Amino acid sequence: MSDFAIELKGIDKSFGLVRANKDINLSVRKGTIHGIIGENGAGKSTLMSILYGFYQADDGDIFIDGEKTVIKDPNAAIASGIGMVHQHFMLVENFTVLENIMLGAEESQILTAGIAKARDELRRLEDEYELEVDPDAIIEELPVGLQQRVEILKALYRGAEILILDEPTGVLTPAEADHLFRILEQLKSEGKTIVLITHKLREIMAVTDEVSVMRRGEMVATRTTSETSVEELAELMVGRRVLLQVDKGPATPGDVLLAVEGLTVRDSRGVDMVKDVSFEVRAGEIVGIAGVAGNGQSELLQAITGIRRGTKGRVLLNGEPIRVTGHADPAELRHRGLAHVPEDRQHMGLVLKFDESENSILGYHDDPKYLNGLFLNIDAIRKDAADKIEKYDIRPPNPRLKTANFSGGNQQKIVLAREMERDPPVLVIGQPTRGVDVGAIEFIHKRIIEMRDAGKAVLLVSVELDEIRSLADRVLVMFDGRVVGERSPETGEGELGLLMAGVEDAKEAAQ
Amino acid sequence: MSAPYAKLPAWVDYGLIPLINLVVAFLVAGLVVLAVGESPLRAAALLIEGAFGYGEGIGFTLYYATNFIFTGLAVAVAFHCGLFNIGGEGQAYVAGLGVALPILWLDQIMPWYVVFPAAIVGSAIAGAAWAFIPGWLQAKRGSHVVITTIMFNFIASSVMVYLLVDVLKPAGSMAPQTRTFAEGGQLPRLDWLLAIFGLDIGGAPFNLSFLLALVAAFVVWLVIWRTKLGYEIRTMGHSPKAARYAGIKESRIVIITMLMSGGLAGMMALNPIMGDQHRMALDFVAGAGFVGIAVALMGRSHPVGIVPAAILFGMLYQGGAEISFEMPQISRDMITIIQGLVILFAGAMENMFRPAITTFFATLGGARDAKPAPAVE
Numbered sequence: 072m073s074d075f076a077i078e079l080k081g082i083d084k085s086f087g088l089v090r091a092n093k094d095i096n097l098s099v100r101k102g103t104i105h106g107i108i109g110e111n112g113a114g115k116s117t118l119m120s121i122l123y124g125f126y127q128a129d130d131g132d133i134f135i136d137g138e139k140t141v142i143k144d145p146n147a148a149i150a151s152g153i154g155m156v157h158q159h160f161m162l163v164e165n166f167t168v169l170e171n172i173m174l175g176a177e178e179s180q181i182l183t184a185g186i187a188k189a190r191d192e193l194r195r196l197e198d199e200y201e202l203e204v205d206p207d208a209i210i211e212e213l214p215v216g217l218q219q220r221v222e223i224l225k226a227l228y229r230g231a232e233i234l235i236l237d238e239p240t241g242v243l244t245p246a247e248a249d250h251l252f253r254i255l256e257q258l259k260s261e262g263k264t265i266v267l268i269t270h271k272l273r274e275i276m277a278v279t280d281e282v283s284v285m286r287r288g289e290m291v292a293t294r295t296t297s298e299t300s301v302e303e304l305a306e307l308m309v310g311r312r313v314l315l316q317v318d319k320g321p322a323t324p325g326d327v328l329l330a331v332e333g334l335t336v337r338d339s340r341g342v343d344m345v346k347d348v349s350f351e352v353r354a355g356e357i358v359g360i361a362g363v364a365g366n367g368q369s370e371l372l373q374a375i376t377g378i379r380r381g382t383k384g385r386v387l388l389n390g391e392p393i394r395v396t397g398h399a400d401p402a403e404l405r406h407r408g409l410a411h412v413p414e415d416r417q418h419m420g421l422v423l424k425f426d427e428s429e430n431s432i433l434g435y436h437d438d439p440k441y442l443n444g445l446f447l448n449i450d451a452i453r454k455d456a457a458d459k460i461e462k463y464d465i466r467p468p469n470p471r472l473k474t475a476n477f478s479g480g481n482q483q484k485i486v487l488a489r490e491m492e493r494d495p496p497v498l499v500i501g502q503p504t505r506g507v508d509v510g511a512i513e514f515i516h517k518r519i520i521e522m523r524d525a526g527k528a529v530l531l532v533s534v535e536l537d538e539i540r541s542l543a544d545r546v547l548v549m550f551d552g553r554v555v556g557e558r559s560p561e562t563g564e565g566e567l568g569l570l571m572a573g574v575e576d577a578k579e580a581a582q
Numbered sequence: 583m584s585a586p587y588a589k590l591p592a593w594v595d596y597g598l599i600p601l602i603n604l605v606v607a608f609l610v611a612g613l614v615v616l617a618v619g620e621s622p623l624r625a626a627a628l629l630i631e632g633a634f635g636y637g638e639g640i641g642f643t644l645y646y647a648t649n650f651i652f653t654g655l656a657v658a659v660a661f662h663c664g665l666f667n668i669g670g671e672g673q674a675y676v677a678g679l680g681v682a683l684p685i686l687w688l689d690q691i692m693p694w695y696v697v698f699p700a701a702i703v704g705s706a707i708a709g710a711a712w713a714f715i716p717g718w719l720q721a722k723r724g725s726h727v728v729i730t731t732i733m734f735n736f737i738a739s740s741v742m743v744y745l746l747v748d749v750l751k752p753a754g755s756m757a758p759q760t761r762t763f764a765e766g767g768q769l770p771r772l773d774w775l776l777a778i779f780g781l782d783i784g785g786a787p788f789n790l791s792f793l794l795a796l797v798a799a800f801v802v803w804l805v806i807w808r809t810k811l812g813y814e815i816r817t818m819g820h821s822p823k824a825a826r827y828a829g830i831k832e833s834r835i836v837i838i839t840m841l842m843s844g845g846l847a848g849m850m851a852l853n854p855i856m857g858d859q860h861r862m863a864l865d866f867v868a869g870a871g872f873v874g875i876a877v878a879l880m881g882r883s884h885p886v887g888i889v890p891a892a893i894l895f896g897m898l899y900q901g902g903a904e905i906s907f908e909m910p911q912i913s914r915d916m917i918t919i920i921q922g923l924v925i926l927f928a929g930a931m932e933n934m935f936r937p938a939i940t941t942f943f944a945t946l947g948g949a950r951d952a953k954p955a956p957a958v959e
Contacts, residue, residue: 378826402829419823434828436813445809
């Protein structure tokens with residue numbers, strides 16, 4: 072027996088010219104929670120994919136429980152006692168919990184015996200780890216937190232002794248996240264080993280015993296959690312000192328530039344995703360909309376920006392109504408001074424196959440300064456793109472490079488540069504830093520505050536509560552399509568978290 | 583982890599990979615020839631000799647290529663908008679009316695250079711009109727163009743049979759075709775062009791519409807990559823969400839693209855009708871609309887790729903005819919099989935060899951130049 076559940080020695084992996092993992096060494100002690108942090112593109116997911124058998128390492132050895140193990144596919148990983156909970160759940164949505172847990176472990180063509188066995192085993196696991204879930208519930212009817220629990224049960228059912236969780240809290244409310252951490256503690260006390268991949272430093276500090284930091288494909292440090300700090304970890308991740316707290320003065324709100332009155336948005340299934348929402352955004356302030364993903368924020372953003380048709384209500388831009396329930400035209404709204412940084416950068420905000428300069432005019436391509444009559448003025452477009460690249464420090468600084476080859480943070484800067492450089496009075500931003508590395512987050516946050524200080528009205532939607540709290544001057548919380556409360560950004564996380572979970576009397580409940 | 587392959591040099595992407603696919607297609611085709619008891623080497627020699635070995639062969643090769651340039655461009659333009667127009671066959675067939683009717687009206691009173699512009703406009707309008715309905719249905723009703731265009735091929739076929747048999751056929755004739763055009767309805771052949779290279783065109787119908795096809799290829803490049811309309815079409819094709827975000831009128835772009843696509847397919851009708859047969863006969867399109875799909879795939883939807891791909895298929899048509907003439911074991915159907923293999927390897931299985939080639943070049947490049955490519959995850 073070994074002290075270490077997992078030992079990786081000299082793991083190397085390249086994709087073409089890209090060396091995603093360079094000579095990685097990692098030791099995870101048995102019965103501990105081990106965090107792995109790093110920016111996007113640091114190689115965390117690649118490393119875990121090697122451990123779970125999705126990829127083969129080019130070089131290096133894997134030791135599980137002290138024994139050298141070759142993991143050639145996920146089945147081999149499962150056989151070695153490794154279970155993985157993916158960031159995007161791998162569940163069949165219209166199957167029951169039981170059916171999902173059995174999937175791939177049916178044991179015979181006739182299911183009856185297997186079902187009975189699985190049911191018994193599931194009951195035992197539930198008792199042992201306090202993981203209650205109704206075995207006959209349909210997955211899509213369960214809240215996200217419970218779906219994740221099913222993923223964990225699935226891994227345990229297959230005999231996992233080592234559990235890898237990839238960004239597990241991205242879709243959870245703070246309360247659900249806390250619950251998850253209690254489950255992880257419970258699993259740890261039963262002797263399981265847990266590897267937690269995240270980019271949220273606070274979670275690392277809260278639950279892990281040890282933490283390893285990756286940067287640009289290398290393992291740069293391993294620390295005992297109790298002996299390190301958020302600041303040190305951030306610095307290790309980025310390779311330089313990072314300002315985690317945004318500096319900003321008090322807001323000086325002016326005229327109402329964006330007003331939403333009784334807006335209702337129905338989706339194609341006939342479900343009201345946004346229900347009678349009203350609020351105002353004034354010049355010189357940032358209004359943040361907090362909420363767990365999927366509570367109508369996306370639909371609200373899309374209705375305001377003319378991408379999706381609203382069912383009822385009014386939206387006033389600069390005092391003039393927009394055709395929110397008719398054929399609103401995003402191009403027209405742009406002319407009227409509404410800039411939009413969409414949530415879905417990769418499919419909506421950018422065309423990844425275009426080169427950088429082509430994306431730098433998306434939506435503004437009818438501006439005469441980019442055109443020669445019917446033709447594109449390629450020189451003017453590239454020059455303009457080069458200016459923005461310089462101003463926003465977009466790397467690599469090449470307007471002719473295909474957009475897909477930029478990192479997430481730089482892609483986001485391309486969108487921000489395009490939208491902010493038009494100097495729009497109203498700026499609507501969705502998930503400004505999703506999938507963006509820590510270094511770029513700092514830059515993006517600064518820009519957003521600069522826009523506010525320049526007297527722009529900023530509407531900010533983010534599922535990162537920390538981001539909302541540090542940027543917004545007023546916080547609206549959305550739950551189930553409604554705005555369930557307005558708070559100041561200084562409000563405690565507990566109270567905001569409860570509001571996000573739909574507990575209306577959050578103040579009392581928090582006490 | 584979205585970019586497992588590093589970027590390839592352009593000459594590999596657009597030159598080497600299609601070439602390897604082509605070579606493999608010919609190797610497999612060679613096995614087929616072997617299986618029917620003929621020598622693959624002799625067949626290959628016959629194919630190349632028949633297509634390029636003498637003036638008349640080249641004339642025929644380029645005559646067929648002209649058809650495929652038009653239909654290939656038609657498919658490519660639609661591809662750029664994310665539309666799969668497989669109705670080139672029907673659009674070209676109906677466009678025969680756009681060619682034949684002005685000619686029947688003008689050929690006895692006007693010279694060809696007056697009739698030709700009218701026929702060009704007529705063919706483009708008729709082809710575009712036949713593509714308009716599927717385009718409109720796609721844009722406004724969400725009916726998939728793959729389904730509607732293929733249906734419109736059948737409708738076109740029936741309508742044209744009716745028109746040729748019952749309306750356009752001269753009284754007393756037994757053949758379902760229009761009367762033969764007078765001088766004004768006949769395009770000059772490009773015998774002088776081949777003569778520059780010391781070649782004799784013989785009886786090949788290589789004619790002026792080849793030059794029109796080259797002009798069309800240039801115009802397509804210009805529109806797709808250098809105009810605002812082309813920018814909007816490409817945005818739409820890559821990401822309909824981004825197009826909506828950018829305020830691009832989706833249905834307008836879909837309809838315009840289908841009109842352009844249909845117009846290009848329609849112009850193909852000029853080549854056989856005005857350039858070769860000098861009358862409109864039954865089934866003059868003869869599959870060129872479908873070959874256009876393979877040409878567009880192989881040419882990577884870019885005019886610079888489409889022209890050589892069209893010439894390649896022209897070679898298969900012409901050289902294939904030669905093989906079946908010289909080797910009685912190999913029938914016309916065998917030629918279709920060989921063409922099918924080329925389509926399979928060059929089009930459908932286009933990415934089969936890509937991973938291996940990428941790895942090869944990555945190792946090569948890695949040794950020479952260790953510059954890391956950006957963005958792994």
